[in-house]
Amino acid sequence: MISHKEARQLEQFIRKQEKLANHCSYAIGGNAEYFASPRTVAELVALLRYCNQQRLEYTIFGIGSNILFSDRPNVNTMYISLKELLQFEVKDHEWFVSAGIPMSMLALAGELIHSTDFQFTHLLPGSFGAGIYMNAKYYQGQIGDVISRVYYLDMAEPSLEIKCIPVEECKYGYKQSIFQNNPWIIVGADISVEGHPLLSKLEIESVLEKYMLMEDNKSNLMQFHAFFSGEMKRLTQPETPVFIQEIEEYRSQNKHFVNHSCGSYFKNNYDIGKSIGALVDQLQLKGTACGGAMISSHHGNMLINVNNATAENILQLQAIVSEAISKKYGFIPEPEVQIIK
Ligand SMILES: Cc1cc2nc3c(=O)[nH]c(=O)nc-3n(C[C@H](O)[C@H](O)[C@H](O)COP(=O)(O)OP(=O)(O)OC[C@H]3O[C@@H](n4cnc5c(N)ncnc54)[C@H](O)[C@@H]3O)c2cc1C
Numbered sequence: 384m385i386s387h388k389e390a391r392q393l394e395q396f397i398r399k400q401e402k403l404a405n406h407c408s409y410a411i412g413g414n415a416e417y418f419a420s421p422r423t424v425a426e427l428v429a430l431l432r433y434c435n436q437q438r439l440e441y442t443i444f445g446i447g448s449n450i451l452f453s454d455r456p457n458v459n460t461m462y463i464s465l466k467e468l469l470q471f472e473v474k475d476h477e478w479f480v481s482a483g484i485p486m487s488m489l490a491l492a493g494e495l496i497h498s499t500d501f502q503f504t505h506l507l508p509g510s511f512g513a514g515i516y517m518n519a520k521y522y523q524g525q526i527g528d529v530i531s532r533v534y535y536l537d538m539a540e541p542s543l544e545i546k547c548i549p550v551e552e553c554k555y556g557y558k559q560s561i562f563q564n565n566p567w568i569i570v571g572a573d574i575s576v577e578g579h580p581l582l583s584k585l586e587i588e589s590v591l592e593k594y595m596l597m598e599d600n601k602s603n604l605m606q607f608h609a610f611f612s613g614e615m616k617r618l619t620q621p622e623t624p625v626f627i628q629e630i631e632e633y634r635s636q637n638k639h640f641v642n643h644s645c646g647s648y649f650k651n652n653y654d655i656g657k658s659i660g661a662l663v664d665q666l667q668l669k670g671t672a673c674g675g676a677m678i679s680s681h682h683g684n685m686l687i688n689v690n691n692a693t694a695e696n697i698l699q700l701q702a703i704v705s706e707a708i709s710k711k712y713g714f715i716p717e718p719e720v721q722i723i724k
Pocket residue numbers: 408443444445446447448449450465482507508509510511512513514515516517518519520521562567568569570604639640644645646647721
């Protein structure tokens with residue numbers, strides 16, 4: 384239980400009628416009756432207790448780069464973004480990284496200690512917490528391979544104490560983790576960087592301070608790209624690593640940061656032997672539009688918001704792709720994007 388005084392304090396940072404379109408990379412979503420972005424785990428816990436006390440449901444998310452919010456959000460729900468939960472603690476050869484830290488920050492930290500292990504996170508949109516939840520990946524790298532233990536709150540337990548699980552028990556697979564099957568909220572994880580030079584606290588804190596200045600623009604893909612591309616160039620020029628350059632090229636060729644999107648919309652089905660993007664291409668669906676939404680003409684698995692699209696427009700496109708793939712290839716593709724009511 385939280386006291387009357389605590390409840391009044393919390394209400395000061397709960398935003399009313401907040402436009403969810405401003406908190407996701409799709410730039411889609413109606414006004415939330417309740418929205419909050421806690422800066423500490425203590426604030427998060429107090430907020431969750433407040434929800435229980437007021438009989439409000441809650442939805443946890445990060446930067447909103449893998450989420451489709453509803454045009455009419457549920458009035459009885461508190462939308463909680465963890466993108467302000469920003470802590471990067473350097474403990475000798477281990478880092479504690481909190482859930483709201485953008486994954487792309489790991490690539491910068493990696494360059495500062497001359498490690499290639501985190502390069503795959505360069506320009507990978509999204510928060511570390513969601514990366515742990517989704518097992519975010521790029522090329523050969525995935526988040527499950529670079530962490531050693533995860534800290535979380537178990538919402539099934541009223542005490543809401545922080546618990547810890549070693550990575551070996553996180554059941555990682557392709558875009559799979561134990562977190563997707565449990566009512567757990569990830570607050571951060573440890574990363575072992577044994578064998579590398581120590582990370583300079585001053586340097587990582589200075590990058591983090593600049594990032595914090597982005598304030599409410601943290602979910603905007605164009606701002607995200609400008610910030611992390613710029614910081615990476617500043618840290619690595621004139622010898623930007625080849626893999627980092629390839630990532631820059633791949634993501635700009637596929638216009639990742641030009642339109643509002645959530646990246647790949649469907650999970651690939653590896654039994655078929657071809658990516659969903661290739662199947663959509665074969666079906667000649669690229670460029671198909673519904674209202675302000677369109678299947679990208681650069682990448683068949685990207686459903687983009689080109690002109691004030693609604694969630695309904697995106698869902699219509701999803702249905703068109705699903706039906707066409709089901710008819711021709713005999714399976715219904717599973718969305719990777721999380722559809723939030
Ligand atoms: C242009 C573009 C390119 C992309 N490329 C890639 C790519 O190469 N590889 C890849 O894997 N993904 C890619 N993505 C998808 C996205 O980057 C990842 O899914 C990322 O992990 C989402 O992070 P987020 O903070 O935005 O999550 P959100 O969209 O905010 O949330 C996603 C899900 O995670 C859950 N969640 C979030 N935080 C927590 C938490 N702390 N505890 C428990 N659950 C939580 C939410 O409930 C939700 O179900 C791309 C997206 C875009 C827009």
